[in-house]
Amino acid sequence: MSVKAVKPEVTASKERALAAAGSLPARAPSMLGKLWLAIEMVAIFGLAPLAMDDLIHGNVLRPYLARIAPSGNIGLFVALMPILLGVLIYLLADRSFSLAREVTRGFGWRSLLGIVGVFVIAGGAVAAYMQAAHPNLFLEFPTRRPETFTRIMIMYPLMSVIVQELVFRTFFFHRYGALFGRQVWLAILLNGCLFGYAHLVMNNAFAIWSTAIVGCLFAYRYVSTRSLWAVWLEHSLWGALVFTVGLGRWFFTGVGN
Numbered sequence: 103m104s105v106k107a108v109k110p111e112v113t114a115s116k117e118r119a120l121a122a123a124g125s126l127p128a129r130a131p132s133m134l135g136k137l138w139l140a141i142e143m144v145a146i147f148g149l150a151p152l153a154m155d156d157l158i159h160g161n162v163l164r165p166y167l168a169r170i171a172p173s174g175n176i177g178l179f180v181a182l183m184p185i186l187l188g189v190l191i192y193l194l195a196d197r198s199f200s201l202a203r204e205v206t207r208g209f210g211w212r213s214l215l216g217i218v219g220v221f222v223i224a225g226g227a228v229a230a231y232m233q234a235a236h237p238n239l240f241l242e243f244p245t246r247r248p249e250t251f252t253r254i255m256i257m258y259p260l261m262s263v264i265v266q267e268l269v270f271r272t273f274f275f276h277r278y279g280a281l282f283g284r285q286v287w288l289a290i291l292l293n294g295c296l297f298g299y300a301h302l303v304m305n306n307a308f309a310i311w312s313t314a315i316v317g318c319l320f321a322y323r324y325v326s327t328r329s330l331w332a333v334w335l336e337h338s339l340w341g342a343l344v345f346t347v348g349l350g351r352w353f354f355t356g357v358g359n
Contacts, residue, residue, distance in 0.1 A: 124207075151301075154185075154300070241347070243351075
């Protein structure tokens with residue numbers, strides 16, 4: 103879809119150029135308000151990943167929450183729960199947002215075909231590359247650790263993907279969409295980069311830059327459909343692919359401690 107094809111869907115709402123499906127009509131922020139939003143965005147999306155990394159791997163926050171896990175390990179699924187709670191509290195308290203409207207927004211068959219088409223072509227290329235270049239890693243997770251693999255296939259969409267999409271798509275575009283005006287692709291690019299940066303908890307560069315790329319895809323999908331479930335489906339498909347074809351070792355540390 104071209105940039106021109108995205109803009110009509112994004113700007114169809116008279117109240118906001120960029121927003122979440124659940125965003126209600128609201129007065130545009132002043133210049134001072136935009137400055138505050140920009141500072142807030144940098145603080146939240148810049149510091150939260152550092153806090154998450156310390157919670158999983160560090161020595162500052164981790165000891166205080168280690169009691170949650172008797173083994174002393176804090177898995178990412180556990181660490182994500184306070185974030186989900188905080189975002190839900192904010193969205194429910196915000197009078198310019200309707201959570202019911204956000205979660206009941208569906209998507210059409212053209213969007214579904216787009217999601218499936220991109221996944222089959224790009225995902226198939228990734229799988230073929232892993233099989234040819236890294237045959238020892240291909241299907242390593244499902245064959246060698248089937249129980250853990252099955253558990254992640256169930257938990258990842260329900261406990262990780264939904265949280266990530268509520269934070270990085272719903273919350274981000276509702277709260278900060280007004281900062282970008284008509285600069286749709288700037289918002290998509292920044293959102294993808296912040297999504298990649300958030301994966302520093304995985305402790306490897308590949309996880310960061312690869313999720314930045316697919317983060318741009320997810321941001322584009324949300325902007326073009328305004329559907330949480332469209333991007334949830336696409337994110338879940340790519341997550342399943344990662345853990346299936348042998349890329350899971352670069353993403354497993356933070357997910358399954």
